[in-house]
Amino acid sequence: MADLSSEPAPAHERHRVPRWAAIAAIYLVARLITTGFLLLAANLSTASSRFGADADLGSLLGxxxxxxxxxxxxxxxxxxxxLSADGFVETNQWAFMPVYPYLSAVVGAPFGSWLAGAVVVSLAAGYGACLVLFALLRxxxxxxxxxxxxxxxxxxPLAALFHVGYAESLFLLLLFLALWAVMRRRFAWVYPLIVVMGYTRPGxxxxxxxxxxxxxxxxxxxxxxxLPVRDIVHIVALGALATIVGFSWQFIAAAVTGxxxxxxxxxxxxRRGWIDTSEHFVPFSGFIEGAALWFRLWGLPEVAAYVVLGLVVAGIAAVLLFVPAVKALGPEIRLWSASYLxxxxxxxxxQSSVFRLLVPLSPLWGAAAVPRSVWWRGGVVAVCLLGQWWWIYNMYALASMYWQIP
Structure with missing residues (x-):
């Protein structure tokens, strides 16, 4: 792989620890902390948890x-x-893309364990994502x-995803590489990344x-x-490829199942466990109906859900457009963030999975890192660690089937 750093370090900086090694040290310490949180969550798991009173680290990771x-x-x-008794399609494997499970099976084969392979893929991809994130922002x-x-x-707060058998780490690595390639105008790199990304995780x-x-x-x-013609051709072709790949899984599922x-x-x-769904998918209906559902459960007027949702959307748009620290990240990261939202x-x-689904917005961490105050940065780390434990405790210690779904 080509070097993702922009330029060689100046002569006076060459005595410093290589950036890849510094990032490895940061990542290792972070993973040890998360492992401690997961072990504590396993110890706190009770009979009412999805994992039971005898949970261990392996059961949480898998x-x-x-x-x-x-x-x-x-x-x-x-x-x-x-199919359910009333004729509706029940949850099944078609909701998940194939790259991560099959790659994990290949990596795990020498260990005789799919989960071992999945954890290795997640941890390695997480480190790779850290390297590319640095290159993306520096x-x-x-x-x-x-x-x-x-x-x-x-x-x-979602750092446990670097450990568990989820596709997020691998998707983030591919996504960051694709964003980095677009920023550097290395469009030829983006074609294979789109294909692999498209069959790793929806998005x-x-x-x-x-x-x-x-x-x-x-x-x-x-x-x-x-804007040379070559760039125009690449941007149009890549957009078309991403669209084709994005919809292709529906056609593959249709061809296999009939x-x-x-x-x-x-x-x-x-969704059917939460609300009555129509027989057809309608874009934006899930978020609108879900917001109304939560406000009803909280005893608040349903109309307030639509007002709050509108204000949140307007507020996020204002942040992406006007906040100086966000603007400093460049148009690519801001446009990606807007597109993903x-x-x-x-x-x-x-529902509770919304926290996990926000992880592809991780390049926005760069905006939190712009203020150079030691107190600010230390405070952000503290909030991150508190949020991480809160998420692990809820999703892996309490782990109820309805309220705490990662």
């Missing part, structure tokens, strides 16, 4: 969606969709803030939207940032 990935590696995808905000962004990312359609917005941005800024709506019906099955609004039903 729990929740990791069990689905392990099942895919063992038996593949169903040709006949499972030219925009400088070495020191970029390194602090890596610290925040490594110890963040490549957000990247297609990002490429569209990026192309529009480049067009309107072409006087100060020339049901044109197999994938969307499978995704809707996860629009994608979530369009396809997601809000």
């Amino acid at each position: 729990g929740w969606d990791a069990a689905w990935y392990a099942y895919i590696a063992a038996v593949g995808y169903p040709t006949d969709l499972p 030219d925009r905000i400088g070495d020191s803030p970029a390194m602090w962004a890596v610290v925040f990312f490594s110890v963040g 490549v359609l957000a990247f297609a939207l990002f490429l569209g917005l990026y192309g529009i941005h480049r067009w309107f800024t072409r006087r100060r940032d020339p 049901s044109p709506s197999a994938y969307l019906d499978t995704e809707l099955a996860w 629009v994608y979530l609004l369009a396809v997601f039903f809000p």
Whole structure:
């Protein structure tokens, strides 16, 4: 792989610890802390938890969606969709992409354990994501803030995802590489990344939207940032590829099962435990209906949900547009963040998994790292660690099937 740092270190800096080694040390310490949290969560697990009173570290690492990935590696995808007594499609493997489970099976084969392979893939991809995140940010905000962004990312509230059998770590590595390649105008790199990313975890359609917005941005800024025909061809072709890959899983599921709506019906099955769903997927309906549901459960007027949702969307847009620390990250990270948030609004039903689904916004850690106050940075680390324990405790110690789903 090409060196992801922008330039060789100046002569007076060459005596310092190599950046890859410094990031490795940060990542190792962060992983030891997270392992301690997971062990404590296993010890605190009770009979009312999904993991039971005799939980151990292995059961936590292989729990929740990791069990689905392990099942895919063992038996593949169903040709006949499972149906409930009332004829609705039930939850099944088609909601999960194939790259992570099968890669984990290959890596885990020498250990005789799919879970061992999954943990190795997650940990290694997490370290790789840290390296690329540093490269992604250093030219925009400088070495020191970029390194602090890596610290925040490594110890963040969702840092357990670097350990468990989930596809997030691998997706983040691929995503950061793709964003870095776009920033460097190395578009040839992005083609294979889009394909692998698209079959690792849902989200490549957000990247297609990002490429569209990026192309529009480049067009309107072409006087100060020339836009050669070659770049136009690449941006259009990459956007088309991301769109094709993003929708292809639906056609693959339809071809294998014989049901044109197999994938969307499978995704809707996860909502059915919360709300009555129609027979067809409607973009943005899940978030709107989910917000209303939560406000009703909290005893608040349903109409307030729509007001709050609108204010939150407007507030996030203002942050991406006007906050100096966010603007310093550059247009690519801001456009990706906006695209991914629009994608979530369009396809997601809000519940406790929303925290995990926000992880692809991790390049925004760079904005938190811009202030150079020691107290600020130390405070961010403290908040990250508190948030990490809160998330692990809820999702892996309490781990109720309804309220605490990672």
